[in-house]
Amino acid sequence: MTASALRLGIALLLLGWAPLLTTAQPACAPTAPDMEGPFYKPGAPVRESTGKGFVVSGTVKSAGSCAPIGAARVEWWQANPRGTYDDEHRGTLVTRSDGTYRFETDPPPPYFGRPPHIHFKVFAPGHRALTTQLYPKPGQTEITFDLVVSK
Numbered sequence: 001m002t003a004s005a006l007r008l009g010i011a012l013l014l015l016g017w018a019p020l021l022t023t024a025q026p027a028c029a030p031t032a033p034d035m036e037g038p039f040y041k042p043g044a045p046v047r048e049s050t051g052k053g054f055v056v057s058g059t060v061k062s063a064g065s066c067a068p069i070g071a072a073r074v075e076w077w078q079a080n081p082r083g084t085y086d087d088e089h090r091g092t093l094v095t096r097s098d099g100t101y102r103f104e105t106d107p108p109p110p111y112f113g114r115p116p117h118i119h120f121k122v123f124a125p126g127h128r129a130l131t132t133q134l135y136p137k138p139g140q141t142e143i144t145f146d147l148v149v150s151k
């Protein structure tokens with residue numbers, strides 16, 4: 001194979017792959033924002049438990065670079081097992097230096113026709129605040145929920 005044929009082959013290969021390259025998801029796409037709802041209260045106590053039976057863990061990361069973000073503040077709030085919001089089901093955590101966090105809570109119940117969910121807010125240094133929600137599947141007892149924030 002001549003050098004020019006090789007170059008043509010490489011060019012065709014690159015052109016063939018170009019649509020895939022341009023439509024691919026970026027590494028560490030930002031977590032989709034979701035409604036705050038009416039029950040957010042700032043200043044939830046720092047703790048690792050707001051109940052039993054459902055463990056949430058993950059890493060706060062920077063969109064694009066995927067760099068883990070330590071010292072980010074993660075707040076969550078959810079309905080209690082009776083289906084109403086209360087202060088016992090609000091918490092705040094600060095991510096470890098490797099960006100990870102973990103807490104245990106009660107499995108969230110359905111709430112007024114909405115699927116079970118936990119609300120989150122993330123405040124990471126040098127990044128925009130993120131408000132989102134997690135939707136566990138029925139019967140799930142643990143989940144990994146990475147929170148990817150944008151600058």
Ligand SMILES: [Fe+2]
Binds near residue numbers: 037079111
């Ligand atoms: Fe809610």
